[in-house]
Amino acid sequence: MKFLYLWPLVFLILVPVIIIMYMLKQRAKDHPFSSIFLWHELYANHEADTPWEKLKKNWLLFLQLLTLLFLILAICSPYLLSGGKQAENVIVIIDNSGSMNARYQGEKSRIDEAKDQAVSLVNALRSESTVTLITCAGDDPTLVVSNTKDHASVVKQIKDLKGSCSTGKVDRAVAMALTMQKQLTEGACETYLFTDQAVALGDVKGEVVNLTTALDNGYVDYISYAKGSDGGLTVMAKVTNAGPDTIISDINLYIDGKMIGVKEQVEIPSGGSKIAYFDGLYVQGSVLMAELNRKDDLMEDNCSYEVIKTGEEEAKVLLVTEQNVYLEKAMAQIPNVKVTKTNEIRKINEFENENYDLYIFDGMVPDGDLITLPKQGNILIFDGYYEPYFTGKRFTEGLRVSAEQNSVMKYIENANFGVGRGYIYEVPDFADSFLTTSEGSIGFIGLHDTQTIAAMGFDVHDSDLPLLVEFPILIHNLLNETIITGMVSSTKLDCGDSVRISSKLDGEDVVVRYPDATESLLLTGSAIFDSTYQVGVYHVSQKFTGGELSADFAVNFPNEESENVISDATAVDGDEDKQESNTVSAPLNLRNWILLFVLIALVIEWIVYVKRS
Amino acid sequence: MADNEIFNAEFYQKLNTLRMTMKMHLAAGMSGGRKSNAKGSSVEFSDFREYILGDDIRRIDWNAYGRFDKLFVKLFMEEKEGEFHLFIDGSKSMDFGEKSKAVCASRIAGALSYVVLQNLDRLYIHKLYGSSVTSDKGVTGRQAFARVIKSLEGIHYDSDTDLLGGISRSQLKRRGVSVVISDFYTTDLEPMLKYLAFHKQEIVLVQVLSREEIDPKFEGTVKLLDSETDGNVRITMSGGLIKEYRDSYEKFLKNIDALAKKYSTQYIRVASDESLDAIMFGALSKLGTG
Numbered sequence: 001m002k003f004l005y006l007w008p009l010v011f012l013i014l015v016p017v018i019i020i021m022y023m024l025k026q027r028a029k030d031h032p033f034s035s036i037f038l039w040h041e042l043y044a045n046h047e048a049d050t051p052w053e054k055l056k057k058n059w060l061l062f063l064q065l066l067t068l069l070f071l072i073l074a075i076c077s078p079y080l081l082s083g084g085k086q087a088e089n090v091i092v093i094i095d096n097s098g099s100m101n102a103r104y105q106g107e108k109s110r111i112d113e114a115k116d117q118a119v120s121l122v123n124a125l126r127s128e129s130t131v132t133l134i135t136c137a138g139d140d141p142t143l144v145v146s147n148t149k150d151h152a153s154v155v156k157q158i159k160d161l162k163g164s165c166s167t168g169k170v171d172r173a174v175a176m177a178l179t180m181q182k183q184l185t186e187g188a189c190e191t192y193l194f195t196d197q198a199v200a201l202g203d204v205k206g207e208v209v210n211l212t213t214a215l216d217n218g219y220v221d222y223i224s225y226a227k228g229s230d231g232g233l234t235v236m237a238k239v240t241n242a243g244p245d246t247i248i249s250d251i252n253l254y255i256d257g258k259m260i261g262v263k264e265q266v267e268i269p270s271g272g273s274k275i276a277y278f279d280g281l282y283v284q285g286s287v288l289m290a291e292l293n294r295k296d297d298l299m300e301d302n303c304s305y306e307v308i309k310t311g312e313e314e315a316k317v318l319l320v321t322e323q324n325v326y327l328e329k330a331m332a333q334i335p336n337v338k339v340t341k342t343n344e345i346r347k348i349n350e351f352e353n354e355n356y357d358l359y360i361f362d363g364m365v366p367d368g369d370l371i372t373l374p375k376q377g378n379i380l381i382f383d384g385y386y387e388p389y390f391t392g393k394r395f396t397e398g399l400r401v402s403a404e405q406n407s408v409m410k411y412i413e414n415a416n417f418g419v420g421r422g423y424i425y426e427v428p429d430f431a432d433s434f435l436t437t438s439e440g441s442i443g444f445i446g447l448h449d450t451q452t453i454a455a456m457g458f459d460v461h462d463s464d465l466p467l468l469v470e471f472p473i474l475i476h477n478l479l480n481e482t483i484i485t486g487m488v489s490s491t492k493l494d495c496g497d498s499v500r501i502s503s504k505l506d507g508e509d510v511v512v513r514y515p516d517a518t519e520s521l522l523l524t525g526s527a528i529f530d531s532t533y534q535v536g537v538y539h540v541s542q543k544f545t546g547g548e549l550s551a552d553f554a555v556n557f558p559n560e561e562s563e564n565v566i567s568d569a570t571a572v573d574g575d576e577d578k579q580e581s582n583t584v585s586a587p588l589n590l591r592n593w594i595l596l597f598v599l600i601a602l603v604i605e606w607i608v609y610v611k612r613s
Numbered sequence: 614m615a616d617n618e619i620f621n622a623e624f625y626q627k628l629n630t631l632r633m634t635m636k637m638h639l640a641a642g643m644s645g646g647r648k649s650n651a652k653g654s655s656v657e658f659s660d661f662r663e664y665i666l667g668d669d670i671r672r673i674d675w676n677a678y679g680r681f682d683k684l685f686v687k688l689f690m691e692e693k694e695g696e697f698h699l700f701i702d703g704s705k706s707m708d709f710g711e712k713s714k715a716v717c718a719s720r721i722a723g724a725l726s727y728v729v730l731q732n733l734d735r736l737y738i739h740k741l742y743g744s745s746v747t748s749d750k751g752v753t754g755r756q757a758f759a760r761v762i763k764s765l766e767g768i769h770y771d772s773d774t775d776l777l778g779g780i781s782r783s784q785l786k787r788r789g790v791s792v793v794i795s796d797f798y799t800t801d802l803e804p805m806l807k808y809l810a811f812h813k814q815e816i817v818l819v820q821v822l823s824r825e826e827i828d829p830k831f832e833g834t835v836k837l838l839d840s841e842t843d844g845n846v847r848i849t850m851s852g853g854l855i856k857e858y859r860d861s862y863e864k865f866l867k868n869i870d871a872l873a874k875k876y877s878t879q880y881i882r883v884a885s886d887e888s889l890d891a892i893m894f895g896a897l898s899k900l901g902t903g
Contacts, residue, residue: 028833028834028835028836028847029833029834029835029836030835030836030838031831031835031836031837031838032837032838032840033709033825033837033838033839033840034705034706034707034709034710034714034796034798034823034825034826034840035706035774035796035798035839035840035841036837036838036839036844036845036846037798037799037865038798038826038858038861038862038865039837039846039848039858040846042846042848042854042857042858042861611852
């Protein structure tokens with residue numbers, strides 16, 4: 001038997017305290033009696049002479065001491081080692097992917113069971129054992145705690161662990177455990193994997209705690225829509241039964257939380273799917289939701305969401321250039337941008353009718369006389385100037401360019417590059433410089449009436465800028481400042497996926513409202529948002545001077561996880577030598593047994609007390 | 614009705630019925646309202662027996678001599694006045710118990726006095742205070758009952774116990790009945806019985822004990838203070854000790870029982886928390902039947 005903690009032995013100091021209290025308690029109380037005639041005979045045998053004699057045959061005292069000792073023992077958390085399971089290093093992997101939210105037994109979910117078992121395991125470890133905790137929701141496993149002997153903090157981390165709705169790459173967590181196992185030079189290492197997925201431990205030494213149970217689960221695979229020419233919607237929802245029995249359920253369709261259609265009593269055989277069509281829907285709204293209206297063992301996948309696109313998200317850009325590979329490549333990285341290229345500057349006013357969001361002039365700029373800049377859409381000029389608005393002075397000598405304080409230079413404030421030749425601008429009143437040289441500004445941006453006008457006075461081919469990492473960021477920032485279009489890179493995701501949220505740099509912080517109405521803030525500019533752990537519709541908004549940008553995107557429960565609910569985690573080839581069970585074979589923790597003894601001792605004490613009085 | 618009021622209305626109400634239940638036998642005394650077991654010269658015929666030398670020849674039944682040719686003597690029930698002595702232990706130990714032993718003892722004394730006086734016998738009340746005794750003048754006749762009650766009410770239970778010392782100082786000149794009411798926490802019980810027997814007394818022992826003595830209930834370590842002396846015992850109570858006390862108590866009672874048998878004494882035991890009914894129709898009614 002070993003002890004998890006030894007500090008509770010300090011409480012042994014209470015033993016003499018109890019004995020002393022007993023001695024003090026033994027002070028006799030005066031009790032008048034008619035005659036002590038009959039008591040005299042008993043006197044010799046039972047008179048309490050000395051304090052030590054008082055303790056003789058005092059069962060209550062002994063029972064109390066016994067209770068105290070058992071209690072101290074219980075706090076010490078003794079455990080029995082069994083079969084060499086006490087490795088010096090333990091890696092605990094908890095699969096907290098979506099399928100682990102499924103019911104395990106009673107009201108308990110698989111993740112709850114995994115957490116409880118993991119806590120018991122950690123509590124039963126020797127105090128000198130190191131513990132590593134890995135979770136595996138999302139694409140990459142998360143190393144929550146690494147090689148710590150602070151078991152209490154590990155237990156807290158395990159208890160605080162929340163189930164996610166995302167997919168889980170358990171095999172990657174196992175790979176991580178293997179790497180860690182190889183790195184450990186001292187002592188044996190055991191890995192305990194709590195999962196409901198089929199996974200092979202391979203070379204990893206340890207055991208899989210399989211939490212799969214045969215459950216009932218139906219789910220909505222997807223929801224999709226099409227808009228008719230008359231504005232009517234046709235919606236399609238696919239539902240699948242992953243459970244062992246045929247299910248019969250209504251399929252409800254909602255728009256913005258309002259029910260607009262029902263398919264009643266749809267029968268779905270075990271392992272089969274059904275597609276429900278809802279057509280001729282002339283309704284207003286932006287978020288569709290299909291719901292499988294029945295209670296089963298995993299409720300998170302009973303709804304699927306879809307955001308109805310308004311069709312305005314994609315930005316149209318006209319690139320007027322002879323050839324600029326660098327620029328085209330950089331722009332290709334930016335989502336929601338449709339670039340049209342032309343080299344016919346003379347026809348620019350014809351293109352103007354196409355209502356481009358942004359016109360980029362690369363080395364070719366209207367003269368402002370016969371050909372003018374478009375009146376709608378923003379303007380970005382490379383290697384040139386437009387005299388009606390601003391002028392530039394040609395320099396053919398090499399120039400060093402550095403960044404100025406400006407939102408365009410966000411994240412690249414230290415940019416510094418060389419330019420062979422270029423225009424030094426006289427920055428117009430409406431604009432601010434963002435690139436400067438020893439001769440003056442070589443780049444500015446500003447708002448002229450309703451148009452954002454930006455200019456960079458050099459050809460990127462004549463500079464070393466494309467060779468720097470700052471180049472794509474600068475182009476992104478520039479486009480971000482000059483294109484106003486949809487904020488999100490995708491409107492339909494699975495839990496755990498990430499989405500790019502583009503916002504205006506000079507606006508307020510971006511607010512993301514989660515399905516549960518909580519909110520978080522994102523920095524302006526382009527940001528990757530990956531906290532998509534809730535199923536539902538996320539609303540993104542940003543306020544800026546003169547308006548507000550907003551967008552919705554839907555996050556659904558991954559179908560892969562819905563299927564995992566009934567997958568058999570034991571069906572893994574090549575892992576025959578690994579121990580697998582639905583409970584972890586941890587060392588036997590004796591605490592509860594000792595507490596039982598304490599309880600028994602208290603009952604006996606009570607009986608003795610009652611009997612004596 | 615206060616429990617500690619010695620002679621209350623209930624007490625007087627019970628007395629009339631008590632007379633019917635008690636029969637006490639006397640062997641000696643003056644002529645009185647009681648049929649004595651001694652056959653004497655009264656008018657009420659009792660029996661015949663053969664004449665033996667020394668008999669009063671005036672009692673020879675000559676008619677019987679004529680018929681049987683043998684001398685027979687007529688025996689008559691002699692009516693005598695009995696002499697009763699009530700010894701009441703006035704020790705402090707009697708003033709104990711939630712239901713006071715003193716009250717109980719006084720009531721028993723009152724009840725016995727009533728019976729004695731109803732039978733036109735002579736009654737002496739002796740209050741034992743330690744080794745001294747306070748004896749009232751002998752009284753007889755029903756009209757003396759009020760005086761007796763007043764005397765009993767005047768007993769102060771505050772001395773120590775010395776039954777032998779007290780009784781030996783009392784005047785026992787004639788054959789009679791001595792009733793001793795006490796808890797008998799004494800080692801001098803046998804000498805006391807011897808003394809009374811020597812003075813030709815029919816002895817009745819009435820032991821009064823409180824519930825606290827019969828079944829003590831206290832816990833932990835206690836210092837028992839003797840109510841009469843400065844003595845004390847310090848004991849730690851336990852189930853075992855209670856059992857030993859009960860054994861000791863039983864032994865104590867058996868010892869009294871044995872002595873009572875040895876001296877042909879009537880011995881009754883009364884718990885102070887028993888109702889007056891229970892005492893009168895239980896313990897007291899047995900007196901005289903033995």
